[in-house]
Amino acid sequence: MSDPTAASSIATQLDDLRVEIDRIDAGMHALLIERSGIIDQLISIKARQGGGSAFRPGREAEMMRRLAERHTGRLPLDTVESIWRVIISTFTFLQNPYAVHADMAGGDAAMRDSARFHFGFTVPLHSHFGTDGVIRAVAAAAGDLGLLRAENAKSAWWRDLMPPEAPKIIARLPFVERPDHPAGIPVFVIARPVTAAAARDVVFHAVTLDRWREGLAEALATLGGAIVGHAAESDGAALLLSTPGTLPEGRLSATLAEFAGTTAVTAVGSHAARFELA
Numbered sequence: 001m002s003d004p005t006a007a008s009s010i011a012t013q014l015d016d017l018r019v020e021i022d023r024i025d026a027g028m029h030a031l032l033i034e035r036s037g038i039i040d041q042l043i044s045i046k047a048r049q050g051g052g053s054a055f056r057p058g059r060e061a062e063m064m065r066r067l068a069e070r071h072t073g074r075l076p077l078d079t080v081e082s083i084w085r086v087i088i089s090t091f092t093f094l095q096n097p098y099a100v101h102a103d104m105a106g107g108d109a110a111m112r113d114s115a116r117f118h119f120g121f122t123v124p125l126h127s128h129f130g131t132d133g134v135i136r137a138v139a140a141a142a143g144d145l146g147l148l149r150a151e152n153a154k155s156a157w158w159r160d161l162m163p164p165e166a167p168k169i170i171a172r173l174p175f176v177e178r179p180d181h182p183a184g185i186p187v188f189v190i191a192r193p194v195t196a197a198a199a200r201d202v203v204f205h206a207v208t209l210d211r212w213r214e215g216l217a218e219a220l221a222t223l224g225g226a227i228v229g230h231a232a233e234s235d236g237a238a239l240l241l242s243t244p245g246t247l248p249e250g251r252l253s254a255t256l257a258e259f260a261g262t263t264a265v266t267a268v269g270s271h272a273a274r275f276e277l278a
């Protein structure tokens with residue numbers, strides 16, 4: 001630029017914008033510090049609820065839904081979502097440290113992206129090759145979370161969630177589903193049973209039939225349910241079924257009875273309603 005006056009005016013405008021950015025950054029930082037001031041109160045209130053994991057999946061799903069709904073402006077939703085995932089996961093960690101165990105058998109990159117996007121880098125991430133190691137690790141450590149692929153099951157891993165004290169499904173990632181999500185592989189989060197804090201919009205059931213039955217998917221659809229996983233096991237067709245949390249007790253068993261006679265149905269977890277953005 002040859003005109004020194006114009007150059008100095010541009011420099012001044014840039015300086016002014018940087019003053020504005022510094023003011024906004026300091027405000028955001030102060031708000032984060034203020035947010036962290038609530039952690040001790042959260043710890044003592046949750047201790048009165050019995051302690052344990054600070055993770056409240058239903059609350060987090062609702063927060064992520066509201067964030068996506070109110071977001072406007074130039075900043076991509078991916079950016080805002082990932083920032084809040086790191087904030088919330090780190091706040092959970094500060095209340096009660098935990099680790100994330102992920103099954104990398106279906107490919108390391110996509111699972112690692114999901115883990116880091118949703119839980120950040122402060123929360124330790126442990127890789128496992130296969131679902132067994134993840135489920136065992138979560139069963140052994142109160143508060144730890146496991147990540148298992150929600151689609152294309154290679155084995156009926158959900159049968160390991162059947163004992164009452166075994167880990168259960170507590171969330172599905174991503175919280176905000178949309179095409180081209182940067183960490184969008186469908187993932188179930190498992191944890192030791194969470195009782196009071198569980199979100200129950202979608203409920204999961206482990207069922208084994210002596211053999212596969214045509215028409216079951218359609219019959220489940222009339223209940224608002226679905227076959228989420230199926231695997232051929234030595235004792236028959238092992239199924240992971242979902243139903244709405246509002247389905248009256250006994251309706252699933254009655255529907256299954258029409259297909260396969262009396263069938264044992266075992267609850268293996270639940271999560272908040274899925275939220276899809278076009």
Ligand SMILES: O=C(O)C(=O)C[C@]1(C(=O)O)C=C[C@@H](O)C=C1
Nearest residue numbers: 042054055056059060088091092
């Ligand atoms: O609402 C709570 O129970 C919190 O602990 C706060 C918070 C958050 O940082 O917003 C953190 C962990 C929970 O999973 C949900 C939300």
